[in-house]
Amino acid sequence: MLCNKLLKFASKTVQTVSTNRIAVAAASSLNARSFSAPISQEYVVDNTVAHKTFSDTIIQTVNEAVKNNNRLFAVVHICGKQFKVTDNDLVLIDGYWPPNVGDRIKLQKVLLVGGKDFTLIGRPVLDPDTVQVTATVVDKDLSHTRTNFERIKRKQYMRINFIRKEITILRINSVFITQNIDNRKEVQEMGRRVM
Amino acid sequence: MSSSRFTPRGFPRVPLQNGIGRYICQLKRVTLRFCKSSGSSRGIRDFIETDLVSFAQDHPGTALYLKPRRHKSPSFVAEYLNGEREVISCHNFTAQQMVKWLNLYTTRSGIPLMRYVKMWHTECPSIQGVWSPFTNKDPALNITQFPSEMLSRPVWEEKSATEELVEMINKQKISDENNDDIQKVQAAHV
Numbered sequence: 445m446l447c448n449k450l451l452k453f454a455s456k457t458v459q460t461v462s463t464n465r466i467a468v469a470a471a472s473s474l475n476a477r478s479f480s481a482p483i484s485q486e487y488v489v490d491n492t493v494a495h496k497t498f499s500d501t502i503i504q505t506v507n508e509a510v511k512n513n514n515r516l517f518a519v520v521h522i523c524g525k526q527f528k529v530t531d532n533d534l535v536l537i538d539g540y541w542p543p544n545v546g547d548r549i550k551l552q553k554v555l556l557v558g559g560k561d562f563t564l565i566g567r568p569v570l571d572p573d574t575v576q577v578t579a580t581v582v583d584k585d586l587s588h589t590r591t592n593f594e595r596i597k598r599k600q601y602m603r604i605n606f607i608r609k610e611i612t613i614l615r616i617n618s619v620f621i622t623q624n625i626d627n628r629k630e631v632q633e634m635g636r637r638v639m
Numbered sequence: 640m641s642s643s644r645f646t647p648r649g650f651p652r653v654p655l656q657n658g659i660g661r662y663i664c665q666l667k668r669v670t671l672r673f674c675k676s677s678g679s680s681r682g683i684r685d686f687i688e689t690d691l692v693s694f695a696q697d698h699p700g701t702a703l704y705l706k707p708r709r710h711k712s713p714s715f716v717a718e719y720l721n722g723e724r725e726v727i728s729c730h731n732f733t734a735q736q737m738v739k740w741l742n743l744y745t746t747r748s749g750i751p752l753m754r755y756v757k758m759w760h761t762e763c764p765s766i767q768g769v770w771s772p773f774t775n776k777d778p779a780l781n782i783t784q785f786p787s788e789m790l791s792r793p794v795w796e797e798k799s800a801t802e803e804l805v806e807m808i809n810k811q812k813i814s815d816e817n818n819d820d821i822q823k824v825q826a827a828h829v
Contacts, residue, residue, distance in 0.1 A: 517766045527759055532659055534760040536651045545746040546662040560766060582658040584746035588646045588754050611755075613651055613748070615658030 503626045506562045513559035516619045518577050521553035521569075529577070529616045537612040543581045549614070551577040557621060564625060571628055576620040583613035648754040654721045657748065663700070665720050665749045669741070670704040673713040673729075680713040685734035694738075698745055715741070719749025 517530045527535050543549060554570045554577055556563065564570060592605040657663055671687065673680040687705065695703050713729040727740060768774070783790070798806075 515763065515766055525758070529759075530761060530763050530766065532656075532762060534651045534653060536755055536758040538758065545664070558767060563767075580658040580662055582653050582662060583748040584743075585748070585752075586743065588643065588752050590643065613653060615653065617659070 503624075506564070507624050507626075509559055509562045510621045510625070513561075516557055516559050516621065518554050518558075518575065518619045519556040520551045520577055521555055522551065522614070526555065529619065531616060531618055533616040534582075535579070535614040535616065537614065538587070538609060540610050541612045543612070545581050545584050547581045548617075549579045549581065551579055557619065564621075571632060573629070573632075574621060574623055574625060574627070576618070576622050578617045579614045580617055581612060582615045583611075585611045585613075587611050643754050646752065646754045648756050650757050651755055651760045652750060653748055654750060663720075664698060664745060665747065666698070666701050666717055666745045667720050668702045668704070668716075668718040669744075670706055670716040670718075671713075672706045672708055672711060672715065674709060674711055675707050677710060679730050682732040682734050683713045683715075683729050683737055686737035689734060690738055694741065701745065715744075717744040717747075719747075721749045723749040723751060 515530060517528060519526055519528050522535065523537050523539070523541055525537075527533075529535060552569075552572045554572070554575045555566050555568060557570060557575050558564070564575075586608040587610075589606050589608055592607050593603070595602045654665060655663070657665065671683060673683045673687075675684070691703070695701075713732070714726055715729060716724060716726050718724045725744070727744065729737060729740070732740070773780070
């Protein structure tokens with residue numbers, strides 16, 4: 445998943461050759477001293493195959509690590525905030541949020557998933573078929589009374605408001621990697637968006 | 640005036656590990672107290688006539704009691720599984736207000752109101768290990784003798800103009816030698 449797209453482009457490395465060899469050529473043709481800047485020539489080496497084997501080994505080791513690991517963590521984006529969550533975590537969401545108590549939710553904006561010895565980083569979001577983060581809404585309440593005080597100096601303006609915002613507590617039920625990480629579709633659908 | 644200074648503060652908690660297996664409504668009992676004749680109980684009486692049955696059907700885990708009390712101000716008592724008990728005055732409430740406040744008290748967990756100092760609670764704070772300044776650093780640092788000359792040098796030293804000039808001259812010298820060598824070789828060939 446990480447390297448699939450990268451591999452599509454033939455990756456090329458640039459190798460700089462020492463100036464001595466070129467100096468020989470220049471000297472032999474002109475048989476004179478050159479005062480210009482030394483010429484540097486670049487050789488482009490095609491190492492697509494090496495890159496592929498490298499990424500394949502990484503993907504394989506990560507797949508094995510996923511099988512061996514049981515506890516994963518994820519960074520999820522909920523309601524404009526990012527939380528690092530694992531199983532049985534509590535996440536508190538401030539302000540109006542429609543889900544009701546007892547609802548089971550699948551969190552789709554997963555920015556990062558990690559185990560003990562690997563981390564998958566989304567660009568910006570991980571594939572929702574591969575990573576599954578589920579949660580339950582456990583508590584809906586109003587916050588304590590907050591004082592909203594505003595004042596403009598020298599303008600005889602002062603307001604004081606008391607507000608109680610809605611608060612939602614989420615229980616994270618599970619963080620899973622459901623399939624091999626390189627098992628990715630060409631076109632990915634995510635809710636209403638197609639990526 | 641209530642202020643965040645005087646409300647008790649705490650971390651997000653949920654009683655009885657609620658939500659790990661399934662969600663359980665924490666409200667166990669609601670007692671509605673009202674007067675059958677007074678005007679301030681009119682909303683609560685409307686609520687009892689219209690919405691009470693559907694409310695009871697929606698919340699099978701909650702016991703509902705009605706307590707008519709002559710010439711008393713209306714209120715309801717919400718009791719929770721963790722033993723907390725709250726009395727809410729419904730003086731001059733409308734039926735809609737009754738629905739709204741009852742719904743709020745059913746979705747609550749019963750933990751007393753507090754100011755949350757964190758938006759997150761976890762039992763497992765770190766999976767990959769806690770970061771320290773020495774993670775992913777060269778272990779050779781462990782046996783370095785201090786003061787060390789290498790480490791006390793500035794991280795980035797700019798070259799002076801003189802040094803750069805000397806470097807350029809040296810470079811040119813080398814290329815000159817190369818050229819001379821080539822010329823010598825060519826002369827030998829000729």
